[in-house]
Amino acid sequence: MAVQTAGKDAVPPVMKNVEDDHLNDSLGNPGLISPDKEDISHQLTVPFSGRIRSGMRPGKKILVMGIVDLEPDSLDVSLTCGRDSEKAGTTPHDVALKLTARFADRQFLRSARVNGKWTGEEASTAYFPFIPDQPFRIEIHCEHQRFRIFVDGHPLFDFYHKVKSFSSIDTIQIRGDLLITKLG
Template identity: 55%
Template sequence: MVKMAESYRVTAQGRKRWSLPQRHETDPNRIGSRCLDGEAERKLTVPFRGHISGGLHPGKKVIVVGVVDPNPDRFYVALTCGRGTSREPPPNVALELCVRFKDRQVLRRACMSGSWGEAERLIPFFPFIKDQPFKIEIHCEHSRIRMFVDGQQLFDFHHRVLPLSDIDTLWIKGSITITKLA
């Protein structure tokens, strides 16, 4: 696993601004912002759909750094097997994370062959604040995905979709702005 030095500074407005070192183009743990069909490099706009080079495997980390919108409703982060269509994810979704601000919920579930499983809801705290930055780290382990927000563990989610290498796409949509992916 490649260790990345990371830090944040507090801006004049009292917000955290995360900085992550840039990865080299040949880094196998890099998330590409290239589309699978060879479309030219694009900006980190939401909705976002990007390829995870080499798929998931134990030891791989996906990092999403962003800012919650000033008037958020909800946002989604999903790890999928393939791209799906422009509006719908593919039939196998390894993890769909739905952050809802109205009821301060962080729901997660999986979809196998088009059939959604039961949503898990239990979290120790709600880490997202409107108009504030955040850093989500998704760690892939042998039997589970571990998620951290701003360095604090939020939940474990046991794998339902296998093989892990088929999980090769990151989807992000909703009330956030993405500033960095790693």
């Protein structure tokens, strides 16, 4: 289900957006799970961690909508593997895709972590798509060879898969200077 929030501390009503039914299957139900509580499907507070039902696969999309804070430093959206191994304190989980927006230098970076080692950050984009105190919409499309990243409907870049087991990509993590208004 789509979730809309009014403020950082508000407990929002659950609202379904009929237009995005095809996106709503991306995250499980009771679906949104945080390290602190078993079922927080009615809350999308930052930092946020939620399970991706059945992992990623070609054709699956992740949608993150939000509003950038008035004086932002950065925001991160990561698709990670092995959420349970992180809780158990074992080997650090792989990160299939980490998107980082850095406002000071207007960079939108992407990287991955495989077997505990980070890849080099990829940085080139045509423009910086985020504006303080303004809404945004990030779409992550999973294809056979790559992730395609769109912001506000514009294709920004492709990120070729470093983690080859799509079904192991089971968690989305969101951090930084933003308010999440919808996740699907």
